[in-house]
Amino acid sequence: MGIIKAKNLIYNYIKRDEEEKVEEVSEAVRDVSLDIEEGQFVAVLGHNGSGKSTLAKHMNALLLPSEGTIWIGGKDTKDDDALWEIRQTAGMVFQNPDNQIIASVVEEDVGFGPENMGVPTDEIWQRVDECLKAVGMTAYRKSSPNRLSGGQKQRVAIAGVMAMEPKCIVLDEPTAMLDPNGRKEVIRTVRELNQKKGITVILITHYMEEVIHADRIYVMDEGEIAMEGTPQEIFSRVEKLKSLRLDVPQVTELAYELRKKGLSLSPCILDIETFVAELTDIWKKRTGSSTAKAAAAGPASAE
Numbered sequence: 001m002g003i004i005k006a007k008n009l010i011y012n013y014i015k016r017d018e019e020e021k022v023e024e025v026s027e028a029v030r031d032v033s034l035d036i037e038e039g040q041f042v043a044v045l046g047h048n049g050s051g052k053s054t055l056a057k058h059m060n061a062l063l064l065p066s067e068g069t070i071w072i073g074g075k076d077t078k079d080d081d082a083l084w085e086i087r088q089t090a091g092m093v094f095q096n097p098d099n100q101i102i103a104s105v106v107e108e109d110v111g112f113g114p115e116n117m118g119v120p121t122d123e124i125w126q127r128v129d130e131c132l133k134a135v136g137m138t139a140y141r142k143s144s145p146n147r148l149s150g151g152q153k154q155r156v157a158i159a160g161v162m163a164m165e166p167k168c169i170v171l172d173e174p175t176a177m178l179d180p181n182g183r184k185e186v187i188r189t190v191r192e193l194n195q196k197k198g199i200t201v202i203l204i205t206h207y208m209e210e211v212i213h214a215d216r217i218y219v220m221d222e223g224e225i226a227m228e229g230t231p232q233e234i235f236s237r238v239e240k241l242k243s244l245r246l247d248v249p250q251v252t253e254l255a256y257e258l259r260k261k262g263l264s265l266s267p268c269i270l271d272i273e274t275f276v277a278e279l280t281d282i283w284k285k286r287t288g289s290s291t292a293k294a295a296a297a298g299p300a301s302a303e
Protein backbone atom coordinates (compact mmCIF):
# COMPACT_ATOMS: atom_id res chain seq x y z
CA MET A 1 0.00 0.00 0.00
CA GLY A 2 1.25 3.46 -0.91
CA ILE A 3 1.37 6.46 1.41
CA ILE A 4 -2.06 7.56 0.18
CA LYS A 5 -4.53 4.98 -0.98
CA ALA A 6 -8.19 5.52 -1.75
CA LYS A 7 -10.61 2.76 -2.60
CA ASN A 8 -14.00 3.56 -4.11
CA LEU A 9 -14.07 6.91 -2.32
CA ILE A 10 -17.37 8.75 -2.51
CA TYR A 11 -18.19 12.08 -0.92
CA ASN A 12 -21.56 13.79 -0.98
CA TYR A 13 -22.18 17.28 0.40
CA ILE A 14 -25.58 17.12 2.02
CA LYS A 15 -27.68 20.21 2.58
CA ARG A 16 -30.47 19.86 5.14
CA ASP A 17 -33.40 22.08 5.98
CA GLU A 18 -34.31 23.23 9.51
CA GLU A 19 -36.00 19.92 10.22
CA GLU A 20 -32.82 18.06 9.25
CA LYS A 21 -34.49 16.72 6.14
CA VAL A 22 -32.13 16.28 3.18
CA GLU A 23 -32.74 19.15 0.81
CA GLU A 24 -29.94 18.66 -1.67
CA VAL A 25 -27.15 16.16 -2.30
CA SER A 26 -24.10 17.20 -4.26
CA GLU A 27 -21.91 14.30 -5.37
CA ALA A 28 -18.47 15.90 -5.23
CA VAL A 29 -16.29 12.77 -5.38
CA ARG A 30 -17.59 9.68 -7.13
CA ASP A 31 -15.87 6.38 -6.78
CA VAL A 32 -12.23 7.49 -6.76
CA SER A 33 -9.53 4.87 -6.33
CA LEU A 34 -5.85 5.72 -6.30
CA ASP A 35 -2.61 4.53 -4.79
CA ILE A 36 0.28 6.98 -4.36
CA GLU A 37 3.76 5.65 -3.66
CA GLU A 38 5.97 7.37 -1.13
CA GLY A 39 8.41 9.80 -2.74
CA GLN A 40 6.31 10.46 -5.82
CA PHE A 41 5.32 13.80 -7.28
CA VAL A 42 1.69 13.44 -8.16
CA ALA A 43 -0.45 16.09 -9.81
CA VAL A 44 -4.22 16.37 -9.79
CA LEU A 45 -5.63 18.43 -12.64
CA GLY A 46 -9.24 19.39 -13.25
CA HIS A 47 -11.47 22.35 -14.01
CA ASN A 48 -13.38 24.22 -11.29
CA GLY A 49 -15.84 22.10 -9.40
CA SER A 50 -14.37 18.79 -10.56
CA GLY A 51 -13.86 17.62 -6.97
CA LYS A 52 -10.15 18.32 -6.43
CA SER A 53 -10.46 20.17 -3.11
CA THR A 54 -12.96 17.68 -1.77
CA LEU A 55 -10.52 14.88 -2.54
CA ALA A 56 -7.62 16.87 -1.02
CA LYS A 57 -9.54 17.40 2.22
CA HIS A 58 -9.80 13.63 2.59
CA MET A 59 -6.02 13.41 2.53
CA ASN A 60 -5.68 14.77 6.05
CA ALA A 61 -9.07 13.81 7.37
CA LEU A 62 -10.64 17.26 7.13
CA LEU A 63 -13.45 15.35 5.45
CA LEU A 64 -14.39 11.71 5.96
CA PRO A 65 -15.71 9.56 3.12
CA SER A 66 -19.46 9.13 2.64
CA GLU A 67 -18.58 5.71 1.25
CA GLY A 68 -15.35 3.88 0.52
CA THR A 69 -12.06 4.24 2.35
CA ILE A 70 -8.92 6.34 2.28
CA TRP A 71 -5.74 5.35 4.08
CA ILE A 72 -2.95 7.82 4.88
CA GLY A 73 0.31 6.16 5.86
CA GLY A 74 -1.68 2.95 6.17
CA LYS A 75 -4.22 4.48 8.59
CA ASP A 76 -7.91 4.57 7.79
CA THR A 77 -9.05 8.21 8.21
CA LYS A 78 -12.27 6.98 9.83
CA ASP A 79 -10.20 5.72 12.76
CA ASP A 80 -10.46 8.51 15.37
CA ASP A 81 -7.37 7.35 17.21
CA ALA A 82 -5.24 7.82 14.10
CA LEU A 83 -6.21 11.44 13.47
CA TRP A 84 -3.08 12.97 15.00
CA GLU A 85 -0.81 10.61 13.12
CA ILE A 86 -2.65 11.23 9.85
CA ARG A 87 -2.37 15.01 10.21
CA GLN A 88 1.33 14.57 10.92
CA THR A 89 1.83 12.35 7.88
CA ALA A 90 0.08 14.66 5.43
CA GLY A 91 0.50 18.44 5.67
CA MET A 92 -1.78 20.76 3.71
CA VAL A 93 -1.05 23.99 1.87
CA PHE A 94 -4.04 25.97 0.63
CA GLN A 95 -4.70 28.57 -2.03
CA ASN A 96 -4.60 31.72 0.04
CA PRO A 97 -1.35 32.23 1.96
CA ASP A 98 -2.96 34.99 4.04
CA ASN A 99 -5.22 32.44 5.71
CA GLN A 100 -2.30 30.22 6.63
CA ILE A 101 0.17 32.64 8.14
CA ILE A 102 -0.51 33.31 11.80
CA ALA A 103 2.53 34.94 13.40
CA SER A 104 3.77 38.48 12.82
CA VAL A 105 7.37 37.42 12.16
CA VAL A 106 8.33 34.88 9.47
CA GLU A 107 10.52 32.66 11.68
CA GLU A 108 7.87 32.46 14.39
CA ASP A 109 5.30 31.44 11.85
CA VAL A 110 7.47 28.59 10.62
CA GLY A 111 8.12 27.48 14.20
CA PHE A 112 4.46 27.56 15.17
CA GLY A 113 3.59 24.05 13.95
CA PRO A 114 6.46 22.19 15.63
CA GLU A 115 5.94 24.21 18.82
CA ASN A 116 2.33 23.05 18.90
CA MET A 117 3.53 19.51 18.48
CA GLY A 118 5.71 19.83 21.56
CA VAL A 119 9.04 19.72 19.74
CA PRO A 120 11.90 20.89 22.04
CA THR A 121 12.96 24.51 21.51
CA ASP A 122 16.46 23.76 20.17
CA GLU A 123 15.06 21.45 17.60
CA ILE A 124 12.35 23.95 16.61
CA TRP A 125 15.01 26.53 15.73
CA GLN A 126 17.00 23.95 13.84
CA ARG A 127 13.93 23.05 11.80
CA VAL A 128 13.08 26.72 11.22
CA ASP A 129 16.60 27.33 9.87
CA GLU A 130 16.49 24.34 7.62
CA CYS A 131 12.99 24.90 6.28
CA LEU A 132 13.50 28.59 5.57
CA LYS A 133 16.66 27.64 3.71
CA ALA A 134 14.85 24.96 1.74
CA VAL A 135 12.27 27.46 0.47
CA GLY A 136 14.85 30.19 -0.09
CA MET A 137 13.45 32.57 2.54
CA THR A 138 16.28 32.74 5.09
CA ALA A 139 16.92 36.41 4.30
CA TYR A 140 13.36 37.24 5.36
CA ARG A 141 13.28 35.37 8.66
CA LYS A 142 12.87 38.51 10.75
CA SER A 143 10.41 40.14 8.35
CA SER A 144 6.74 40.67 8.84
CA PRO A 145 4.80 38.34 6.52
CA ASN A 146 2.60 41.32 5.54
CA ARG A 147 5.50 42.79 3.62
CA LEU A 148 6.13 39.75 1.46
CA SER A 149 4.89 39.09 -2.06
CA GLY A 150 2.29 36.39 -2.62
CA GLY A 151 4.91 33.90 -3.80
CA GLN A 152 7.11 34.60 -0.78
CA LYS A 153 4.17 34.21 1.61
CA GLN A 154 3.26 30.93 0.02
CA ARG A 155 6.86 29.73 0.43
CA VAL A 156 6.71 30.66 4.12
CA ALA A 157 3.47 28.69 4.40
CA ILE A 158 5.22 25.71 2.77
CA ALA A 159 8.15 26.06 5.21
CA GLY A 160 5.63 26.07 8.07
CA VAL A 161 4.18 22.77 6.88
CA MET A 162 7.65 21.32 6.25
CA ALA A 163 8.74 22.19 9.78
CA MET A 164 6.24 19.63 11.05
CA GLU A 165 8.18 17.06 9.00
CA PRO A 166 5.29 15.43 7.20
CA LYS A 167 6.06 12.55 4.83
CA CYS A 168 3.67 14.04 2.37
CA ILE A 169 2.52 17.54 1.42
CA VAL A 170 -0.81 18.16 -0.28
CA LEU A 171 -0.99 21.53 -2.02
CA ASP A 172 -4.42 22.66 -3.13
CA GLU A 173 -3.96 25.22 -5.92
CA PRO A 174 -1.06 26.91 -4.10
CA THR A 175 -0.37 29.16 -7.07
CA ALA A 176 -3.91 30.21 -7.93
CA MET A 177 -3.55 33.64 -6.35
CA LEU A 178 0.02 34.33 -7.49
CA ASP A 179 1.53 36.19 -10.41
CA PRO A 180 3.62 34.22 -12.94
CA ASN A 181 6.85 34.82 -11.00
CA GLY A 182 5.32 33.75 -7.72
CA ARG A 183 3.93 30.66 -9.41
CA LYS A 184 7.37 29.70 -10.68
CA GLU A 185 8.98 30.23 -7.26
CA VAL A 186 6.44 28.01 -5.57
CA ILE A 187 6.57 25.23 -8.15
CA ARG A 188 10.39 25.24 -8.06
CA THR A 189 10.30 25.01 -4.26
CA VAL A 190 7.83 22.14 -4.31
CA ARG A 191 9.90 20.21 -6.85
CA GLU A 192 12.99 20.63 -4.70
CA LEU A 193 11.21 19.33 -1.61
CA ASN A 194 10.29 16.28 -3.58
CA GLN A 195 13.68 15.72 -5.19
CA LYS A 196 16.04 16.67 -2.37
CA LYS A 197 14.03 15.70 0.70
CA GLY A 198 12.03 12.86 -0.79
CA ILE A 199 8.75 14.34 0.46
CA THR A 200 5.75 12.94 -1.37
CA VAL A 201 3.97 15.80 -3.16
CA ILE A 202 0.35 15.97 -4.24
CA LEU A 203 -0.01 19.13 -6.31
CA ILE A 204 -3.53 20.18 -7.19
CA THR A 205 -3.77 22.74 -9.93
CA HIS A 206 -5.52 23.71 -13.11
CA TYR A 207 -2.36 24.95 -14.78
CA MET A 208 -1.05 22.27 -17.10
CA GLU A 209 2.43 23.72 -17.29
CA GLU A 210 2.93 23.14 -13.55
CA VAL A 211 2.59 19.39 -13.80
CA ILE A 212 4.97 18.60 -16.62
CA HIS A 213 7.53 17.12 -14.19
CA ALA A 214 5.08 15.03 -12.22
CA ASP A 215 5.64 11.28 -11.95
CA ARG A 216 1.94 10.74 -12.37
CA ILE A 217 -1.08 12.86 -13.23
CA TYR A 218 -4.72 12.31 -12.37
CA VAL A 219 -7.28 14.40 -14.23
CA MET A 220 -10.60 14.84 -12.46
CA ASP A 221 -13.96 15.59 -14.01
CA GLU A 222 -17.37 15.61 -12.31
CA GLY A 223 -15.87 14.00 -9.22
CA GLU A 224 -14.31 11.11 -11.10
CA ILE A 225 -10.83 10.34 -12.32
CA ALA A 226 -11.22 10.87 -16.03
CA MET A 227 -7.58 10.33 -17.03
CA GLU A 228 -4.52 8.89 -15.35
CA GLY A 229 -0.95 8.55 -16.56
CA THR A 230 2.47 10.07 -17.02
CA PRO A 231 2.70 13.64 -18.35
CA GLN A 232 3.66 12.19 -21.75
CA GLU A 233 0.54 10.03 -21.80
CA ILE A 234 -1.76 12.80 -20.61
CA PHE A 235 -0.48 15.63 -22.79
CA SER A 236 -0.53 13.58 -25.94
CA ARG A 237 -4.33 13.55 -25.69
CA VAL A 238 -5.11 17.18 -26.42
CA GLU A 239 -8.66 16.61 -27.63
CA LYS A 240 -9.57 14.65 -24.53
CA LEU A 241 -8.06 17.37 -22.29
CA LYS A 242 -10.07 20.02 -24.09
CA SER A 243 -13.23 17.97 -23.66
CA LEU A 244 -12.48 17.99 -19.92
CA ARG A 245 -12.44 21.80 -20.07
CA LEU A 246 -8.76 22.15 -19.34
CA ASP A 247 -6.92 25.07 -20.87
CA VAL A 248 -4.48 23.50 -23.24
CA PRO A 249 -1.69 26.01 -23.99
CA GLN A 250 -1.75 27.20 -27.60
CA VAL A 251 1.77 25.99 -28.19
CA THR A 252 0.83 22.48 -26.97
CA GLU A 253 -2.07 22.39 -29.37
CA LEU A 254 0.04 23.62 -32.26
CA ALA A 255 2.72 21.01 -31.51
CA TYR A 256 -0.02 18.39 -31.28
CA GLU A 257 -1.41 19.34 -34.71
CA LEU A 258 2.09 19.27 -36.23
CA ARG A 259 2.73 15.87 -34.67
CA LYS A 260 -0.47 14.59 -36.23
CA LYS A 261 0.92 15.75 -39.55
CA GLY A 262 4.02 13.65 -38.96
CA LEU A 263 6.53 16.06 -37.43
CA SER A 264 8.56 14.26 -34.76
CA LEU A 265 7.86 16.64 -31.87
CA SER A 266 7.56 15.29 -28.33
CA PRO A 267 4.02 15.04 -26.95
CA CYS A 268 4.83 17.05 -23.86
CA ILE A 269 5.48 20.52 -25.24
CA LEU A 270 4.06 23.21 -22.99
CA ASP A 271 6.26 26.21 -23.63
CA ILE A 272 7.51 28.11 -26.63
CA GLU A 273 11.21 27.61 -25.80
CA THR A 274 10.93 23.83 -25.97
CA PHE A 275 8.84 24.08 -29.11
CA VAL A 276 11.41 26.28 -30.87
CA ALA A 277 14.29 24.07 -29.66
CA GLU A 278 12.65 20.93 -31.03
CA LEU A 279 11.76 22.61 -34.31
CA THR A 280 15.33 23.82 -34.62
CA ASP A 281 16.58 20.26 -34.16
CA ILE A 282 14.21 18.93 -36.77
CA TRP A 283 15.18 21.69 -39.15
CA LYS A 284 18.88 21.04 -38.60
CA LYS A 285 18.42 17.37 -39.32
CA ARG A 286 16.53 18.08 -42.49
CA THR A 287 18.61 20.85 -43.96
CA GLY A 288 21.84 21.05 -42.07
CA SER A 289 20.87 24.67 -41.34
CA SER A 290 21.28 25.77 -37.75
CA THR A 291 19.55 29.10 -37.37
CA ALA A 292 16.51 29.27 -35.13
CA LYS A 293 15.03 31.75 -37.56
CA ALA A 294 15.12 29.24 -40.35
CA ALA A 295 13.62 26.67 -38.03
CA ALA A 296 10.81 28.99 -37.04
CA ALA A 297 9.88 29.23 -40.68
CA GLY A 298 10.46 25.51 -40.96
CA PRO A 299 7.24 23.62 -40.31
CA ALA A 300 5.21 25.44 -42.95
CA SER A 301 7.72 24.64 -45.65
CA ALA A 302 8.54 21.24 -44.20
CA GLU A 303 4.98 19.96 -44.55
Ligand code: ADP
Pocket: 013, 014, 026, 027, 028, 046, 047, 048, 049, 050, 051, 052, 053, 054, 055
Ligand atom coordinates in the same frame (compact mmCIF):
# COMPACT_ATOMS: atom_id res chain seq x y z
P1 ADP B 1 -12.61 21.86 -7.17
O1 ADP B 1 -11.68 21.99 -6.01
O2 ADP B 1 -12.13 20.95 -8.24
O3 ADP B 1 -13.01 23.20 -7.72
P2 ADP B 1 -14.58 21.11 -5.17
O4 ADP B 1 -14.12 19.87 -4.52
O5 ADP B 1 -14.41 22.38 -4.44
O6 ADP B 1 -13.97 21.18 -6.64
O7 ADP B 1 -16.13 20.95 -5.49
C1 ADP B 1 -16.69 19.78 -6.06
C2 ADP B 1 -18.22 19.92 -6.09
O8 ADP B 1 -18.71 19.97 -4.75
C3 ADP B 1 -18.71 21.17 -6.77
O9 ADP B 1 -19.88 20.86 -7.47
C4 ADP B 1 -19.01 22.11 -5.63
O10 ADP B 1 -20.05 22.98 -5.96
C5 ADP B 1 -19.45 21.16 -4.53
N1 ADP B 1 -19.07 21.68 -3.20
C6 ADP B 1 -17.85 22.03 -2.78
N2 ADP B 1 -17.86 22.46 -1.50
C7 ADP B 1 -19.14 22.36 -1.09
C8 ADP B 1 -19.83 22.66 0.12
N3 ADP B 1 -19.17 23.10 1.21
N4 ADP B 1 -21.17 22.44 0.17
C9 ADP B 1 -21.84 21.98 -0.92
N5 ADP B 1 -21.27 21.67 -2.09
C10 ADP B 1 -19.95 21.88 -2.19
Ligand code: MG
Pocket: 052, 053, 054, 172, 173
Ligand atom coordinates in the same frame (compact mmCIF):
# COMPACT_ATOMS: atom_id res chain seq x y z
MG1 MG C 1 -10.63 23.63 -5.27
